Amino acid sequence: MADQPLRSVDDLIKAELIGENERAELSALEKRYAIALTPSVARLIDRDDPDDPIAAQYLPRVDELKEHPDERADPIGDQPHSPVEGIVHRYPDRVLLKLVHVCPVYCRFCFRREMVGPQGDGNLTKQQLATAIDYIASQQRVWEVILTGGDPLILSPRRLQDVAERLSKIEHVKILRIHTRVPAVDPARISDELIEALIQSEKLVYLALHANHPRELTSEVRAACTRLKNAGVVLISQSVLLKGVNDDADTLAELMRAFVETGINPYYLHHPDMAPGTSHFRLTIAEGQALMRQLRARVSGLCIPQYILDLPGGHGKVALGENAWKEVAPERYSILDRHGMEHLYP
Ligand code: SF4
Known part of the structure; x- marks a missing residue:
């Protein structure tokens, strides 16, 4: 079990948290998005559960290579x-x-x-x-x-x-x-x-x-x-x-x-x-x-x-209370901001 931080696809394979068969696709992903798990987090992962909610938060997966047109690099506008x-x-x-x-x-x-x-x-x-x-x-x-x-x-x-x-x-x-x-x-x-x-x-x-x-x-x-x-x-x-x-x-x-x-x-x-x-x-x-x-x-x-x-x-x-939003089309919402201005989301 890892007692050092895991910081790469290689580390994750050695720790048996992902399979060797995932190396090629995830290596492309790690060039774009950083990977790190602390030893405490690695220990919490249930390796017998393919849907483990701790693993889902930290282990990279190829789905991350799919980008949606509404997504943005600076999503909240910092x-x-x-x-x-x-x-x-x-x-x-x-x-x-x-x-x-x-x-x-x-x-x-x-x-x-x-x-x-x-x-x-x-x-x-x-x-x-x-x-x-x-x-x-x-x-x-x-x-x-x-x-x-x-x-x-x-x-x-x-x-x-x-x-x-x-x-x-x-x-x-x-x-x-x-x-x-x-x-x-x-x-x-x-x-x-x-x-x-x-x-x-x-x-x-x-x-x-x-x-x-x-x-x-x-x-x-x-x-x-x-x-x-x-x-x-x-x-x-x-x-x-x-x-x-x-x-x-x-x-x-x-x-x-x-x-x-x-x-x-x-x-x-x-x-x-x-x-x-x-x-x-x-x-x-x-x-x-x-x-x-x-x-x-x-x-x-x-x-x-x-x-x-x-x-x-x-x-x-x-705050997404009951009155702050309304669905205007399937999965499209009209939302009022804190100034009362309306925004279409996403
Ligand atoms: S959610 Fe917070 S802790 Fe997690 S990667 Fe982003 S900034 Fe870091």
């Missing part, structure tokens, strides 16, 4: 809202600060799959980071800074502490939010040193844990979350609704209950984005809405996340 390198400023009161473009795992449905990975945009240089922090300091309305990427918790505690301290000095920033998969895919990385680095900031620190299946909330993962919570970090969840992973109400109920039992408040359930080569993961909005109705019928209100669509083109997030 680029038009990027005033300086590393910043996305889409909403008046918050910015994304993208420090790194690498992750400990590469999710096969990732909405930033064209930007993350060793072949991606690279990390922010010292100068770019300084410019990004200056930009945040110059924007008085920015109340919250969201560290994302890539996965910011792949950085060393020293670098994280440096960023937290610099943001701490900006009076109008009150909240630091970190979007990460690390506590779920590499719980040992949540060391005392890393937690100390995060709480150096005088701001309230939120951590949005990305996990999509209840089996990802192992005892080690729950213990890592408890360490963060005990240090004063507020935990919220983010998941993606994915065909073949969590597209049934029982799995979603179990996932949301596992979050709540771990002290993580269910926050977002994302409708999958239009990232290239991900159509095999996508449900329709009507199917997602039906699942949300079934979820509401079976769990406590504590376990209900917001079902969210990020509108393509940078028009922002929309």
Whole structure:
């Protein structure tokens, strides 16, 4: 069993997670999209189940070579809202600060799959980071800074502490939010040193844990979350609704209950984005809405996340409540954005 990260088709074949017969097609795929699994994730995969929901999230498959005409390289429109390198400023009161473009795992449905990975945009240089922090300091309305990427918790505690301290000095920033998969895919990385680095900031620190299946909330993962919570970090969840992973109400109920039992408040359930080569993961909005109705019928209100669509083109997030959308043709929807403007989706 692997005790090192698996980072290539060759590694996956040696670990017997994919067959030698898949080498040729997947080698073409790995030139475009990065591959990585941590040892913890590799151990979670059920090799006897061809439809294993953990494998589906991380093991590359040839379906990724099929692109749908509605898919786009920048599905949620980060680029038009990027005033300086590393910043996305889409909403008046918050910015994304993208420090790194690498992750400990590469999710096969990732909405930033064209930007993350060793072949991606690279990390922010010292100068770019300084410019990004200056930009945040110059924007008085920015109340919250969201560290994302890539996965910011792949950085060393020293670098994280440096960023937290610099943001701490900006009076109008009150909240630091970190979007990460690390506590779920590499719980040992949540060391005392890393937690100390995060709480150096005088701001309230939120951590949005990305996990999509209840089996990802192992005892080690729950213990890592408890360490963060005990240090004063507020935990919220983010998941993606994915065909073949969590597209049934029982799995979603179990996932949301596992979050709540771990002290993580269910926050977002994302409708999958239009990232290239991900159509095999996508449900329709009507199917997602039906699942949300079934979820509401079976769990406590504590376990209900917001079902969210990020509108393509940078028009922002929309909560997919019953009145926010209507089907105008088979699998075509009219959706109102937060300003009341109508968009056709996809
Ligand atoms: S960890 Fe996040 S940014 Fe990295 S590949 Fe997965 S979804 Fe994408």
